[in-house]
Amino acid sequence: MPDTFGGRIVFLLQKSGWSFVRGAGISLILALIGTLIGCIIGFAVGIVQTIPIAKKDHPVKKILLHILKFILNAYVEIFRGTPMMAQAMLIFYGSTALFNIHMSTFFAAVFIVSINTGAYMAETVRGGILSIDTGQTEGAKAIGMTHFQTMLNVILPQALRNIMPQIGNNLIINIKDTCVLSIIGTVELFYAAKGTAGSYYTYFESFTIAMVIYFIMTFTCSRILRHFEGKLDGPDNFDLATTDTLAHTSGMSKYPDKKGGSDNE
Amino acid sequence: MSNQDTILDIHHLSKAFGTNVVLKDIDFSVHQGDVTCIIGASGSGKSTLLRCLNLLETPTSGEVLYHGEDITGSKVNAASYRSHVGMVFQSFNLFNNMNVLKNCMVGQTKVLKKSEEDARKSALFFLEKVGMAPYINAKPRQLSGGQKQRVAIARALAMEPEVLLFDEPTSALDPQMVGEVLEVMRTLAHEGLTMIIVTHEMAFARDVSSHVVFMADGVIAEEGQPSQIFETPQNPQTKDFLSRFMRG
Ligand SMILES: Nc1ncnc2c1ncn2[C@@H]1O[C@H](COP(=O)(O)OP(=O)(O)O)[C@@H](O)[C@H]1O
Ligand SMILES: [Mg+2]
Numbered sequence: 241m242p243d244t245f246g247g248r249i250v251f252l253l254q255k256s257g258w259s260f261v262r263g264a265g266i267s268l269i270l271a272l273i274g275t276l277i278g279c280i281i282g283f284a285v286g287i288v289q290t291i292p293i294a295k296k297d298h299p300v301k302k303i304l305l306h307i308l309k310f311i312l313n314a315y316v317e318i319f320r321g322t323p324m325m326a327q328a329m330l331i332f333y334g335s336t337a338l339f340n341i342h343m344s345t346f347f348a349a350v351f352i353v354s355i356n357t358g359a360y361m362a363e364t365v366r367g368g369i370l371s372i373d374t375g376q377t378e379g380a381k382a383i384g385m386t387h388f389q390t391m392l393n394v395i396l397p398q399a400l401r402n403i404m405p406q407i408g409n410n411l412i413i414n415i416k417d418t419c420v421l422s423i424i425g426t427v428e429l430f431y432a433a434k435g436t437a438g439s440y441y442t443y444f445e446s447f448t449i450a451m452v453i454y455f456i457m458t459f460t461c462s463r464i465l466r467h468f469e470g471k472l473d474g475p476d477n478f479d480l481a482t483t484d485t486l487a488h489t490s491g492m493s494k495y496p497d498k499k500g501g502s503d504n505e
Numbered sequence: 506m507s508n509q510d511t512i513l514d515i516h517h518l519s520k521a522f523g524t525n526v527v528l529k530d531i532d533f534s535v536h537q538g539d540v541t542c543i544i545g546a547s548g549s550g551k552s553t554l555l556r557c558l559n560l561l562e563t564p565t566s567g568e569v570l571y572h573g574e575d576i577t578g579s580k581v582n583a584a585s586y587r588s589h590v591g592m593v594f595q596s597f598n599l600f601n602n603m604n605v606l607k608n609c610m611v612g613q614t615k616v617l618k619k620s621e622e623d624a625r626k627s628a629l630f631f632l633e634k635v636g637m638a639p640y641i642n643a644k645p646r647q648l649s650g651g652q653k654q655r656v657a658i659a660r661a662l663a664m665e666p667e668v669l670l671f672d673e674p675t676s677a678l679d680p681q682m683v684g685e686v687l688e689v690m691r692t693l694a695h696e697g698l699t700m701i702i703v704t705h706e707m708a709f710a711r712d713v714s715s716h717v718v719f720m721a722d723g724v725i726a727e728e729g730q731p732s733q734i735f736e737t738p739q740n741p742q743t744k745d746f747l748s749r750f751m752r753g
Pocket of ligand 2 (some may be wrong): 673
C-alpha cells in the first residue's frame, strides 16, 4: 500500500477502478430510469388531481373522482412523509415475508426510486398546472376545447417547461440518494466505495473518489438539462413572412425578441 | 316571440357570487347581424354577463336560449356550444406555447377536426384579414398588445363562430394600438358578423353598433338604438355616465 494520499488513490483506482465505474453506472441508471418513471407517475397523478369537479357532473363520476383523488393524495403524503431507506426495507423484505415475492435488488431499487420520485413530482406537476394563468384555460375553453384538450395542448406543455428545473433537481437528488438503496444490497456507487474502503481499510481515499464521481455526474446532468431548457424556449427571433414567402419559406427577415416581455404590456 | 334569425335570447338571467348578486333579471336578445355594444361603469356586471353567455360562468337562474335551446342545463355540451360562440378577452389569452399560426389552427384541428391543410389555409385567411399574416412564426411574447389582440380575433374567427363576444378588447392597449384593433372590428361589423362588445370606446359604440345596452349595478338600465342612447338618453344614470365620457 503506497504511503502518500495520491499514491493510495492511484492504487485504489488500479485495484477497484471497475467496481467504482460499475457502481457509478448503476447509480446513474437507477436515477435516470427512476426519474423518468417518476415523472410519468407524477404527471398522471398531477393531471388527475387537477380535474375540476363541476356541480352539474354526474353523481357517480363525482364520487369516483373523489375516491381516486383521496387515494392519490394518500400515496403522495405517505411516500413524501417517510424515508426512502425505510420504504426500501419495508418493500424489499416485506414483499418476501408477506407475499412471498422475491424481487431482484435492481428491480426493487428502480421501483422504490420511481414511486418516491412520483410522489414528489405529483406535487410539482400539480403546482406547475396551477401556476399557469387561468387566461390560458379560458382562451382554450372559449374556442370549444374540452378539459383534456386544454390540458394536453395548452397547459401541460407550459407546465412542463416551468417545472423543468424541478425535474433536474429530482434527477440530481436521485443520483445522490440512491445511495440509501445500498441497504437492500444494490451495488451502486456508495456500496462500491464502502466495499473498497473496507477491504483495503482506505475510507478517506475511497470516499474521496466516490465524492468526485458523484459530483461529476450531478454537475454534468445539471448542465445538460440547462441546455435542454434553453432549447425548449425556442429561438429568440422570429421570421417575418412576406406575402410571397407565405407559400415557400425563404427570404425572411429577423425581428428581435422583446426581452422580458410579459403577457400584459 | 323568437323569430327566425334570433341567435341568443336571454330571459331573467341572474348571477350571484355567494351572496353578492352581480346580475339581476337580465333580458335581451341578439339577432343575426346585430352589433350590440354593452356600456356601463366598472363593476356593473358587463364582464359577468358576457361570461355567462359562453358559460365561463354558470348563471344562478334564468335561461340563455341559443336558437331556442336553453344552454344552461346540465345536458348541454358546453365545449361544443362555445365553438359556435367565440370570445375575445381584454388580456388576449393567446396560447403562450404556440406561435401565431398554431394559435389559429389548434381549435380547428382539435375541436372542429379539420385537416392540418384546411386549418392552415383558413388560419392564413383570417390572419391576412387582421393584418397579421406576416407574423405567423412569432410567439405571443414577441408581439405588441395590439398585434396580440388582432391574432386573438383571428383565432376566434377561424372557428367561424355565429356570434363573437368581446370583453373590453382595447382596454389593455396603449392608445396608439387601440385604433388598429377597432379598425378590424369595424370591418367585421360591416361584413355582418354578429357581435356583442363590452367597451369604453363610446365613439366606436355610437358609430358601429346597431344596439346599445347600458348597464348599471347588475341591471340593464337602458337600451336602444345608438342614436337614442347617445343623443336622447332617458335614464338619469345613463345621462350621468355619458356626460362623464363625452365631456372628456
Ligand atoms: N369570480 C368572482 N367572484 C366574486 N365576485 C365577482 C367575480 N367576478 C366578478 N365579481 C364581482 O361582480 C361584479 C361585477 O364584475 P364585472 O362583471 O367584472 O363588472 P364589469 O365588467 O362591468 O367591470 C363586481 O362587483 C365584481 O367584484
Ligand atoms: Mg369587465
